[in-house]
Amino acid sequence: MKKGIILAVAVCLLSGVLFAQGAASGDKNKPIKIGAIFSVSGPASFLGAPEEKTVRMLVDKINAEGGVLGHKVEVIVKDSGGSPEKAVSFAKQLSEEEKVLAIIGPSTSGETMQIKQLCEENKMLLISCAAAEKIVNPVAKYVFKTPQKDSQAVTWIFQTMKDKGISKIAVVSSNDGFGAAGKGCLEEMAKPAGIEILANEVYDKQATDLTDILTKVKSVAGVQAVVNWSIVPAQSIVAKNMKQIGLNVPLFQSHGFGNPLYAAKAGVAAEGTLFPAGRLLVVDELPADHPQKALLAAYKKDYESKYKEDVSTFGGHAYDALLVVLEGIKKAGTLDRDKVRDAIENLKGLAGTAGVFNMTPEDHTGLALDAFEMLTVKDGKFTIYKK
Amino acid sequence: MLKRLIPIVLMAAVIVAVQLLATALEKEYCLTQLTMAIYYSMVVMGLCLVMGYAGQVSLGHGAFFAIGGYTSAILTTRSFLSLQDTWWAGILKRLHVFVLREDMFGSPIMTVSPWAAFLAAMIVTFIAAFLIGYPALRLKGHYLAMATLGFAMIVHKIVLGSAFAGAADGITGVPEWTLGAGLVITGKSVARVQNYYLASGIALVILILLGNLVRSRVGRALQAIHDQETAANAMGINTSAYKLQVFIVSALIAAIAGVLLTHYTGGIGPSESSILKSVRYVALAAAGGMANLWSASLISTLINYLSLRDWFGTFDNAVFGALLIIIISIAPDGPFKPLGLWIRRWSSLARVRTGEKNHETP
């Protein structure tokens, strides 16, 4: 009997907590609801945290300026902690309960792939902040993404290699989604570009030291350059370890190197590192008439003065995602999701942080090759690489 | 006998009441997360058996969950179309092991059927659990904790490093599982209520079976092991064999949960096999009082549910860790035990009072 009473009490507690949440308001002039799934904590927090900060900052700014189409903008941010099952749960929650107009995020490609089909089936607009190519290839009607494509980064890297007369390279990458996608892209595009991959190694993203892998690379004769595809802290460790064991060939990093902090962490070892990135990091060097200049300068200033930390390209992806949705709404002139989707698909010449977006039904990223710039590290600062 | 039925009937009533309440309040969508939480709770139920009754810690239940989920996900999404013309594929097709269907983009593929994949997952899990449990459980002390930690680490790295398991992106596009009799495990919102009942029904069955196991000869032997292993050994109880049985059973339950959840969400990612996940299961079982199956399953369902609905935001793990510390510090046998004591005292006090009242007014 005791158990019975306990259970009864538990039931009361349970049902109290279970449904004690969420109430839809039937306001006429209701805000535009946009869902966001970012991994603010967890292993991908280096992506999610700046994304969340950026979105909050941008929403405040837009609302202070009167909102969009006379509506305030409300962003509901969910922290997935990098777990796909949470991303799935939140995507369902946002679309079925909150009835958001669009979802921006998730931060990682693994999470995005888990909810791609879900969003497509529920006709939910998804603007991913993850880089992997397969998010938009094959094209799903309701799924877009804002970061530049991996293949474009690889094109830039291979082009720079050709200019430098490099044809035999080693590839090292981390065992997370970002590293795996980049590795795949490098392997696929090497042959057509006339580049030979002599060594190809994957390491643990939480590795504390990578001299063993680089020793293996060093033992392969003829390696003219190393391409590393990973995110911090491994990308700083690679730079340091290469110099330490005397592997003195040029180091190419991916566009994941897009935070000045990472260069600072590698110190002098980062000098001369080459990597493709959006123009956010070199906004000061842009000519005054560059279409992105004003937007980038404003974003950098606002972000750095508000949060007292360096702006990164990752936060920029969330900036672009929100921008794309809001521009779509403005262009469509309505809050009807399908019309907004159509408008987004036809956005042309929209300057964002990653580049100028020109969406088409076939291309749901909309960024051309010139969204990238080849950067290098000089005296601890990012600067445009000149041949 | 009747006494044993009461919690089962009550639990069933709770399950129905929650659904009716959700539908009445037009918050049926809550059942999605509740269903997921119930699947995760199954792992905790199995773990309760290992921790509460065999007195061992397993840090590898996330790995067993992942083995179940991944085996099923790989087999049901990988196309074996190229093997279609071999003689054995023909036989397997006739046995409904292979099924022809269309993928997300409409091209034909031949995959293993969910039922066959489920069986394969069980076999793989059984072998893995046996290989880890057999040597580890013959030794005294907490060797299982160490062995399962190493094992979980290996599984996690293999999953992350292997293209066949989708590496860091995991596997997506896992088909729904038609169980027969009109029952389908799917995440589609039209089948939400049905899937809620399916999940809770399976969980209830597992609870009942585990409850019986605990009360059987095995359970009593385990109780003896937990209390005083040396004495149990001396009385002729083969402690390691019992511990191994319990460990394998609980690993299989974790794998079942993995298979079911993978079909429910339509995919699985490497985070399921991470050490943190395994640690979470251990913590939930501990928070529920380890040896108390009912309270552990209720608590873990509740906490997982809240976590999946993002109640705690960025504080998800923090709340979870704090809760664990508080529960273990204040009520190491689970929060329901002191609550039960309190209710009993309160009710007996009330009885005394009413008795006194009756006495005063004759």
Added chain:
Amino acid sequence: MGSEILILQYLLSGITKGSIYAMVAIGFNLIFSATGVLNFAQGEFVMLGGMIAVTLSFYFPLPVAVAGAVVIVACIGCLLELLFFRPLRHHSILHMIIITIGLSIVIQEAALHIWDEKVRSLPYFTGNEISSVKIYGAAISPQVLWVLGTITVSVILLHIFLRYTLQGRAMRACSSNPEAAMLAGINISNMRTLAFGLSAALGALGGCVISPITMTQYEAGAPLAIKGFAAAILGGLGNPMAAVAGGLLIGIIEAFSVSKLPAAYNDVSAFAILLLVLFIRPHGLFGSPSGQGVREF
């Protein structure tokens, strides 16, 4: 690059990794031998040490920052014992292990909210990011020598403490026979507090010296704890020297497995060997089989 130099380079690379694991394993071992608790929060001590030292280094010179971090983390270690383990001493060891899991999660999350998700590091103690010491043509970062030096000094000091001081002997007594130690008038609770403080201090010191190599992030503790845990078990619980040997061994196994297998699987080989050792020699490679290796709990 000749094959001898290559082998030497792998060896040095293994020592670099191994020294980091060993640093964690020593602290792990100390708590275990004094209390029987597998302390899953050991990695958090390492992380906290690094984080606090980085913060202090903005205001103080490096040696002061490191010393400050070690003292602060040691106090945190003692405090945790007083707050969470002392009141629970009548509970089973299983409960205490689970408390350490909870503490590890809470400390990690607290670090996330106190600092942030960003990666930090201390400057190299000598030289900079690219300097290296050449040994027969193979190279090693001078910071690794700092780590190895710190380990050597810690192990020697620990040895002297445990062998020749009254406190240390009392701690050993608690470890080998708590009941007898209590009868001999040793305050077991205080010994436990001391063990927690000491091992937190060791962890923090490790966190400081490895910070330039590995960098410190709020999440960095857990993977280090797992490796340190593995190192302590491989070597044999209850003996600081064995922990160091276990750590170096795991690092070297990882480095050499990279030379033969795809690097993605390097942890797999390390843990597979750990499992094998565990099953064949349950008390670890250098532990004594007398039951001291792994205490019954």
